[in-house]
Amino acid sequence: MRPVAIVGIGQTPVREHWDAGLRELAVQAVWQALDECQIDTVDVFYVGNMLSGTLTGQEHLATLIAEYAGLTGVEAIKAEAACGSGAAAFRQAVLAVASGAAEVALAVGVEKLTETSTHKTTDGLASAADADYETAMGISFVALNALLMRRYMYEYRYHKSDFSAFIEIAHRNAVHNPNAMFRHLVNRDQYERAKMVADPVNLLDSSPIADGASAVVVTSIDQLKRFPNRPIWVAACEVSTDTIALDNRENPLWLKAAERSVHKAFKTSGLTHRDIQLFELHDAFSIMSALSLEGSGFAERGTAVRLANEGHFAIDGRLPISTFGGLKARGHPVGATGLYQIVEATLQLRGQAPEAIQVPDARIAMTQNIGGSGATIITTILTRERL
Amino acid sequence: MMGIPGNWRLRKQRYQLAGTRCQNCNQIHFPPRQVCPACKNRQLEDFRLSGRGTVYSYTIIYQSTPKFEFFVPYVVALIDLEEGPRITAQLTDVDPDQVEIGMPVEMVLRKISEQGERGLIHYGYKFRPRIR
Ligand SMILES: [Zn+2]
Numbered sequence: 001m002r003p004v005a006i007v008g009i010g011q012t013p014v015r016e017h018w019d020a021g022l023r024e025l026a027v028q029a030v031w032q033a034l035d036e037c038q039i040d041t042v043d044v045f046y047v048g049n050m051l052s053g054t055l056t057g058q059e060h061l062a063t064l065i066a067e068y069a070g071l072t073g074v075e076a077i078k079a080e081a082a083c084g085s086g087a088a089a090f091r092q093a094v095l096a097v098a099s100g101a102a103e104v105a106l107a108v109g110v111e112k113l114t115e116t117s118t119h120k121t122t123d124g125l126a127s128a129a130d131a132d133y134e135t136a137m138g139i140s141f142v143a144l145n146a147l148l149m150r151r152y153m154y155e156y157r158y159h160k161s162d163f164s165a166f167i168e169i170a171h172r173n174a175v176h177n178p179n180a181m182f183r184h185l186v187n188r189d190q191y192e193r194a195k196m197v198a199d200p201v202n203l204l205d206s207s208p209i210a211d212g213a214s215a216v217v218v219t220s221i222d223q224l225k226r227f228p229n230r231p232i233w234v235a236a237c238e239v240s241t242d243t244i245a246l247d248n249r250e251n252p253l254w255l256k257a258a259e260r261s262v263h264k265a266f267k268t269s270g271l272t273h274r275d276i277q278l279f280e281l282h283d284a285f286s287i288m289s290a291l292s293l294e295g296s297g298f299a300e301r302g303t304a305v306r307l308a309n310e311g312h313f314a315i316d317g318r319l320p321i322s323t324f325g326g327l328k329a330r331g332h333p334v335g336a337t338g339l340y341q342i343v344e345a346t347l348q349l350r351g352q353a354p355e356a357i358q359v360p361d362a363r364i365a366m367t368q369n370i371g372g373s374g375a376t377i378i379t380t381i382l383t384r385e386r387l
Numbered sequence: 388m389m390g391i392p393g394n395w396r397l398r399k400q401r402y403q404l405a406g407t408r409c410q411n412c413n414q415i416h417f418p419p420r421q422v423c424p425a426c427k428n429r430q431l432e433d434f435r436l437s438g439r440g441t442v443y444s445y446t447i448i449y450q451s452t453p454k455f456e457f458f459v460p461y462v463v464a465l466i467d468l469e470e471g472p473r474i475t476a477q478l479t480d481v482d483p484d485q486v487e488i489g490m491p492v493e494m495v496l497r498k499i500s501e502q503g504e505r506g507l508i509h510y511g512y513k514f515r516p517r518i519r
Contacts, residue, residue, distance in 0.1 A: 146446035199447040
């Protein structure tokens with residue numbers, strides 16, 4: 001496999017984009033990325049998206065977006081892995097280039113969750129779970145996370161308000177990200193008073209329903225001379241799966257797919273936990289931040305919430321997380337999220353993050369995109385220097 | 388949304404907690420499987436679960452998906468069944484404030500949801516505090 005580098009990125013603000021559909025959002029992100037590279041086509045085109053068919057009646061999405069981006073004729077395929085669709089598309093682009101099948105590949109993640117009523121969107125998001133044995137029993141996606149959070153609080157003796165630390169971190173960072181949906185601070189008092197959705201998960205534990213698109217261009221080491229930007233290297237991009245249904249996991253509080261994908265990523269890159277300077281994790285719910293940090297080996301079992309409260313994951317902490325606001329405050333346009341994480345980590349490694357959230361001398365970053373309640377987990381390591 | 392054949396196909400699981408047991412390693416599964424997740428053996432036999440278990444975790448749902456709005460607030464739990472499998476199900480016949488982790492529960496047959504006024508009515512397992 002050949003070394004692969006990111007040479008172009010693009011992103012739309014994460015918002016309720018009433019005035020733009022899937023194609024308009026995706027085309028904006030695609031052309032930002034192409035313009036950065038000073039190119040006007042690619043060899044292959046992958047789209048990460050979860051719910052275009054369910055919410056807007058549009059499948060065959062990649063071909064549609066390729067056409068409206070002016071790329072008719074280019075190979076175009078959609079990747080779907082629930083909320084992990086964005087990183088799934090990124091991995092396909094990386095593999096296409098690494099294998100030699102393509103020289104330049106583009107991955108764009110796009111999602112429109114505000115096209116329909118909140119009801120229909122909630123129903124759509126629940127389709128990431130087992131339709132016959134979870135959703136059919138009245139479980140929502142929020143409720144699955146609530147089951148995890150309740151058990152976690154029980155086993156490790158946390159109070160609900162302890163989770164506020166994750167929300168405060170995300171919102172504090174998002175203030176400085178012009179593309180974030182919520183650029184305001186949240187304090188513990190507001191967190192404790194937030195409306196309950198599925199006890200113990202309240203509105204502020206949950207990432208917001210939003211629209212957005214983000215795109216990344218990757219190329220091989222052989223082609224780098226063509227591109228004006230400093231390359232950011234893909235040191236690893238690895239996937240692992242777990243059971244779809246939460247109830248079929250021996251220990252639901254242990255994200256095996258996180259453990260396995262992180263292990264593979266370290267094996268591929270030759271790096272270790274100590275090398276990671278920032279971690280864009282999948283904080284769709286505050287409990288997921290804790291489980292991701294623990295499953296990935298950045299915190300011992302049951303300690304992530306305590307460490308968050310001690311400041312370890314703040315922007316000036318030992319391992320900054322959600323540096324651009326994360327899913328929680330940047331927003332969570334599900335199929336686009338994985339590519340927002342990659343774009344944000346790339347900005348960190350280029351030294352182009354807004355000053356207040358720039359991790360000093362960032363050389364190595366990890367991103368982790370999660371589909372469902374932990375059933376698909378994609379871990380990526382990006383580096384400023386080629387390893 | 389599942390149609391008539393799908394609901395008919397799942398009747399044994401929904402009404403009788405029909406699962407499978409691996410003839411090689413004896414692991415018991417719910418839902419029923421074609422391949423044993425523990426040993427990959429494909430010789431499995433039907434196995435009906437007793438429906439007795441304890442609450443592993445639970446949530447009280449205040450904002451549901453559309454089909455379940457009628458029941459709000461309601462409790463969904465992960466239940467550890469005596470025979471091993473863990474199952475996701477609603478709790479019934481209980482005040483949500485009385486639910487606790489570790490609470491003994493048993494299966495009962497209840498209405499799960501309706502597909503509108505003229506549509507299908509789905510029945511299936513829920514769990515209540517154990518009285519038998
Ligand atoms: Zn077996």
